[in-house]
Amino acid sequence: MAATAPGGIPDLLDALFRSESRRILATLIRLLGDFDLAEDGMHDAFTAALESWPRDGVPRNPRAWLVSTGRFKAIDRLRRSARFKTPLEGLAEIPDEEAPGFMEGQEGIEDDRLRLIFTCCHPALSPEASAALTLREVCGLTTEAIARAFLTAPSTLAQRIVRAKSKIRDAGIPYEVPGREELPDRLDAVLKVVYLVFNEGYSASSGAALTRPDLSGEAVRLGRLLLELLPDPEVRGLLALMLLQESRRAARTSPAGDLVLLEDQDRSLWDRALMAEGKALAERALASRRVGPYTLQAAIAAVHAEAVQGSATDWTRIIGLYTLLLRIAPSPVVELNRAVAVAMRDGPRAGLDLIDALLGRRELAEYHLAHSARADLCRRLGRTGEAIDSYRQALGLARQEPERRFLERRLVELQK
Amino acid sequence: MKYICFGYLDVQQWATLSQSEQHDRFDACFTYDEGLKKDGHWVGGEGLQGPDTAVMVRYKEGKVSVTDGPYAETKELLGGLLILEARDLNHAIHLISNHPGLKMGPWEIRPAADLTPMIRESEQRRAALK
Numbered sequence: 001m002a003a004t005a006p007g008g009i010p011d012l013l014d015a016l017f018r019s020e021s022r023r024i025l026a027t028l029i030r031l032l033g034d035f036d037l038a039e040d041g042m043h044d045a046f047t048a049a050l051e052s053w054p055r056d057g058v059p060r061n062p063r064a065w066l067v068s069t070g071r072f073k074a075i076d077r078l079r080r081s082a083r084f085k086t087p088l089e090g091l092a093e094i095p096d097e098e099a100p101g102f103m104e105g106q107e108g109i110e111d112d113r114l115r116l117i118f119t120c121c122h123p124a125l126s127p128e129a130s131a132a133l134t135l136r137e138v139c140g141l142t143t144e145a146i147a148r149a150f151l152t153a154p155s156t157l158a159q160r161i162v163r164a165k166s167k168i169r170d171a172g173i174p175y176e177v178p179g180r181e182e183l184p185d186r187l188d189a190v191l192k193v194v195y196l197v198f199n200e201g202y203s204a205s206s207g208a209a210l211t212r213p214d215l216s217g218e219a220v221r222l223g224r225l226l227l228e229l230l231p232d233p234e235v236r237g238l239l240a241l242m243l244l245q246e247s248r249r250a251a252r253t254s255p256a257g258d259l260v261l262l263e264d265q266d267r268s269l270w271d272r273a274l275m276a277e278g279k280a281l282a283e284r285a286l287a288s289r290r291v292g293p294y295t296l297q298a299a300i301a302a303v304h305a306e307a308v309q310g311s312a313t314d315w316t317r318i319i320g321l322y323t324l325l326l327r328i329a330p331s332p333v334v335e336l337n338r339a340v341a342v343a344m345r346d347g348p349r350a351g352l353d354l355i356d357a358l359l360g361r362r363e364l365a366e367y368h369l370a371h372s373a374r375a376d377l378c379r380r381l382g383r384t385g386e387a388i389d390s391y392r393q394a395l396g397l398a399r400q401e402p403e404r405r406f407l408e409r410r411l412v413e414l415q416k
Numbered sequence: 417m418k419y420i421c422f423g424y425l426d427v428q429q430w431a432t433l434s435q436s437e438q439h440d441r442f443d444a445c446f447t448y449d450e451g452l453k454k455d456g457h458w459v460g461g462e463g464l465q466g467p468d469t470a471v472m473v474r475y476k477e478g479k480v481s482v483t484d485g486p487y488a489e490t491k492e493l494l495g496g497l498l499i500l501e502a503r504d505l506n507h508a509i510h511l512i513s514n515h516p517g518l519k520m521g522p523w524e525i526r527p528a529a530d531l532t533p534m535i536r537e538s539e540q541r542r543a544a545l546k
Contacts, residue, residue, distance in 0.1 A: 080451070136504075144417070154527065315527055
């Protein structure tokens with residue numbers, strides 16, 4: 001038992017809760033096989049510590065003590081509810097007291113967090129449900145905070161979480177890190193969820209940013225945790241991509257909250273530290289044997305980061321990276337981005353031909369950015385009438401306020 | 417956060433229970449409530465007498481009128497309410513999901529509205545009048 005002043009124990013427990021509660025929860029979920037019971041057990045353990053540590057001293061390994069106490073408290077709860085013949089759904093069996101791997105070392109605990117991430121991001125759940133569950137169970141956000149961030153009613157989000165948990169239970173989704181064969185697919189699902197969380201925060205309007213949790217920040221934290229637990233090239237690529245995009249956040253909107261395009265951004269506002277870290281990670285990911293879509297997108301973002309001004313961008317390299325990206329992950333949106341890069345290198349005419357061919361295939365007919373890209377190229381070619389038509393189409397499809405204001409400004413300029 | 421939970425009683429189902437079954441239900445509920453108190457989740461709660469005991473007070477045409485209650489003769493009666501302290505909405509749902517009272521009828525959970533900013537603004541308005 002380590003000596004601590006009794007008055008310091010509430011503070012110590014606060015600090016332990018902040019730094020360890022997610023790890024403890026992950027281990028308890030493995031030991032108890034139930035999210036809610038694990039959460040109850042964990043809170044019981046912290047309450048018990050508040051009572052007994054001032055009297056008995058702080059245990060040598062506080063986390064192990066909290067895990068073990070949490071498990072006993074949870075089993076207590078099961079026994080109490082069983083006494084009243086109200087077997088609670090899904091909690092039918094009392095877990096084996098000699099559960100294997102109960103008190104594993106650091107490595108086992110870290111695996112538990114990884115297990116939790118893979119369970120929350122199981123492909124049987126929708127990406128939206130996974131995102132909500134991951135933010136609540138892995139990141140420790142409240143239902144209300146997640147609902148605010150996703151602009152959803154708390155009641156809707158709460159039901160999504162309840163259903164996701166029932167699905168995990170009913171479908172018997174195992175609490176484990178997938179084996180080698182399954183890993184690439186399962187990891188894709190995890191990365192998709194992390195990037196979804198990131199984008200919710202990144203494309204959010206600035207006005208509401210004051211009261212919502214920093215979703216992009218949570219996604220970056222998740223990315224770092226994931227890379228620490230599973231040093232895979234695509235995990236590294238995704239973290240690089242998020243850091244490089246995050247580094248441009250301050251330059252992306254004007255003080256009035258309006259959208260600023262990449263080529264017009266004040267590059268002195270870019271966060272150099274994030275950018276340097278993102279570039280280094282992107283380079284390392286790109287040098288690996290298996291280059292995936294996140295790594296390629298990070299490499300593209302890194303080329304933008306290299307340029308001291310928009311006109312100094314190495315468009316040939318960007319086009320090459322987009323071509324590669326199209327080969328491994330074909331998508332009309334990537335084609336559109338490549339067309340814009342071609343326009344930057346070879347002139348608006350060349351880009352417009354590609355975009356018209358793409359729009360002719362109708363896949364992007366409902367995508368406002370395809371119309372606004374077309375409008376921009378027509379504008380630069382002096383085809384004002386066509387530019388106005390395309391801006392109007394874009395405006396009819398755009399839903400985000402800053403984007404709408406941007407399109408309206410462009411329309412006013414052209415109609416002068 | 418605080419959550420106000422309204423517990424309803426399925427009257428028809430309740431009437432089919434024997435006295436000892438009813439006692440079992442009560443014992444389970446009170447035991448669970450004791451657990452909520454012990455864990456710091458219980459802020460307050462009361463059982464309600466039947467709707468035939470209710471009185472409605474209204475302000476109408478400059479006068480206060482008092483009448484008998486609305487006599488909501490439904491299959492489910494509001495039997496009591498419980499104020500919970502929970503970490504978030506999912507935690508409140510979890511606490512109610514395990515409540516033995518749930519076997520006697522549905523519960524409605526409503527997050528408490530935080531009126532602090534409204535009260536503060538009102539205080540400022542009233543202070544300005546002085």
